[in-house]
Amino acid sequence: MMTFASLVERLYAVTAAWGLPWIVPTLVVMTIVAAVIIGYIAVAAMFMIWWERKISAHIQVRFGPMRVGGWHGWAQSIADGIKLLLKEDVIPAGADKVVFVLAPMVVFAAAVAAYVTIPWAPGLIVRDLNIGILYMVAISSLVVVGIIMAGWSSNNKYSTLGAMRSAAQAVSYEVPLVLSLLGPVMIAGTMSMEKLVEAQGGYWFGLLPKWFVFPQIVAFLVYFTCSLAECNRLPFDIPEAESELVAGFHVEYSGMRFAIFFLAEYANMFVVAAIATTMFLGGWQGPWLALPGLPREVAHGLFGLFWFLVKCYVLIFVMMWLRWTLARMRVDQLMGFAWKVLLPIAFANLIVTGLVLVLGRQALLYVLGIAIVLLVAIVLAARTAGRPVRVG
């Protein structure tokens, strides 16, 4: 068992020995990796959809899908996927056809591209860019472009409204999101996903894992809130609010194109969970990474992947849980929340982190910093909570 990078190196060496230019193995690797990632996205999204349906069902005292496939309706998503694939492809007469067709591709491409820098396990990463986290954030922001394209090209007022809401929301929430991610980056002193995970190895006092979530709890909460908004999940799902905008930007989409939007949504959920895991929850760090009985690489690969996926899916479960418990926010509240609450908190966290890093790494200072940030957060939250809601 080898790391992914060394496998690629060997392939390069072999093809170079055959006298082929380096573009050939690159293309081969790119194709294989893309196929694996897209395959994973499809399977994982189907699983997540089924999972979400089961979770929502159990939250709502019902069973959810029970028939297809026998055991708890596990094949329901596959059946739905086949149905969507076989449906007639409808492009509305008034739509801008080129943009309409392009929009789901942009959304899906952006979602897939973000998988490039996800560190699955030690050494198992497609490409460990030295600007890894920045790349992920930048690529994720492309999703909004696709959403706006979809909303506008459908030539439907509801979808245009949904697209505009989505644009406003994404632009607003991107700011605190990036700021909250800066805290771990400052502590680790790198933007590479691999090195960020490595920086979180070890334990404090021998039992508390050195995850960034503990010193950066505020940043984690800000990031998680913003990531809900980035994925258009409840309580921030106003771009696609069924009861207000029917379904928002994808109201005119059906069949395969709709399926791609749906897939991209779940792929994105996984991406934000993966970012949170990598930046705050120690990525693939966990016990048994150096299990004596197994070869080092096998233990690393298996348990690294296991811990990474467990953390990701726990976060995804929390996202689903929130969705089925909370009510939707209103547009103005949403914007106010981003600019008036999250942004100051993220800034305060950044300042405190910087101060602590410069003045010394005493644990006391960390605690003090967190206390200050929490205080600011509480004061701000109390102020916005006590403020009378806009009338008329």
Place this chain on the structure above:
Amino acid sequence: MPVKLGIFYFLAAFTVWAAAVVVLGKNIVRAAVALIFSFCGMAALYVLLDAEFLAAVQVLIYVGGITILLLFAIMLTSRISAKTARVINDQAFLSGIAVVGLVVGLIYVSTSGIAAISGPPRLPETAPFLGRALLTTYALPFEVVSVLLLAAMVGAIILARKE
């Protein structure tokens, strides 16, 4: 390496095509979409120039920020699926001549004299260097730009709000 050159030609053609759609396209929203593609092509070219950090910044700010703002403004100001008959004003002919002159001059300048320069085989990681430079050598411009951003923000808010 010829492969790299091929990638460059492909990206260059893509970027120029997208830019041409931005400038000459009839439909303003399609022009904005083409602008996004041209920015992405540009970012890819930055990667070819070993400027990964700037490529990411390009995507984050231009694609994720500026073009979204542009699309927002387009949707606020033009009809859904509006098709204006004329998108080019009366100065097209004169501007065309001037621009052809400009491009010829620029290409002449670009190809004569400085073509022989070739840099180091590969730049090291640029992000830490840029960060240090911005806060030491370029601290003053950095502060000036931040003041400019603040001014722009205040100005934009005042201009855009309704009474």
Place this chain on the structure above:
Amino acid sequence: MIPLSHFLILGAIIFSLGVFGALTRRNAIAILMSIELMLNAVNLNFIAFARYLPRTLLQGQVFAIFVITVAAAEAAVGLAIVLGLYRNFKTVNVDEINLMKW
């Protein structure tokens, strides 16, 4: 190695396209987009020079960052102006906004 002149020529072409758009487009937002194109072409040149000049201190990249910042500021103010224009004139076609002409 791609010759530096290739990047410069590409920059020149895109810059000229931007100039053409800024001079001829009627829609104010399209003009803004053309200006963004021009700034991008300039950035490309900066970054190309930062890559190719010997003993580089990455001044080109630093400057490109400033250009991007200024572009963001310009877009924000420009779009605010366009919205203001639209509110007052009910159009964003700059050749129809000729109140100050005689």
Place this chain on the structure above:
Amino acid sequence: MEREREKPIPIGTTAVMERTGETMEEMYVNMGPQHPSTHGVLRLLLKLDGEYIVDCIPFIGYLHRCHEKIGENRNYTQVIPYTDRLDYLASMSMNFGYVLTVERMLGQKIPERAEYMRVILAELQRIASHLIWLGTFGLDLGNFTIFMYCFREREMVLDLFEAVSGQRLNYSFYRIGGMPMDLPDAWVSDCKAFLDWFEQRLPEYDAIMTDNVLFQKRVQGIGVSDPQVAVDYALSGPMIRACGIKWDLRRSDPYSVYDRFEFEIPVFDTCDVWARYMVRRREMAESAKIVRQALAGLPAGEIMAKMPKNIKPPVGQIYCRTESPRGELGFYMISDGSVKPYRYKVRSPAYVNLSAISEMLKGCLVADIVAVLGSVDIVLGEIDR
């Protein structure tokens, strides 16, 4: 009400859009008749300024069924099943109002047991109706889970109704002069068991809705109708009680045996969606209280008065009002002494309540429409009739 419109808005809105040169800054949006949160086939024509509502005009009549005209061509008993279809979420209350009207015309007294049964069923119906309202209101605001919770409890009420009448939605169970069938065996204990269960569920609703800060912020301060506006528009039911006016026909103009029971009339004075929510939320508990008292005091005896085969009320007219879950349900009837009403008119509460929607919506956001509309608690069956 002075509302300035330069041009009258024709039914086909596309014409308006073409004329006014629509942009996103000011545009017309048709909400409904096919829209998931207009609760049926209501159509709202909205004039939006960005996300803000400048004007809102409800268009109704997509479900018009000539209810009143049909009523004038049937004899008095035959109208009862039609009243079921008025407010199909509160058929018992509709039956109740109608039979009470005819009985008042006749001057007919009905047996005690029948009166108690009527009150029990009407109050259970109020609970069921408010449950549907609560569920769909949560759905409108994006809380899907409360919907399932409410329907779970509503199913139990429907089971009780099915045991009594054999029907689950349109019961046609009240008769002029009493009730057609007595309560089945063990029904009283079943009903008590339901009430025990239901009263324990109310804190669950509070946990997921009332105490949820996101929900509170969504509903507080929007859709405000001043008490004066409420009175001017003749709002009734929870709508007017949310404006701080203690107006409940069960107390203000008591009918049947309501004056024998102890119950509160919940009143809120913030006049917004939140107040309407709280009023209905508390009314469910009060209704449960009434049902408990009625079950405890349920007398034995006859359930049907001696009635003539052909019901021919004396010549005259009557307006009789009852408190349906949505407000004042009035039936106006003119009798010419024959077996059919000469004139039959329904004053349906949701119809009147809905008329104030454009007052309430002005200046709200698009997202508030669903909240405000949900708080009116409309049923298109009785609005369009």
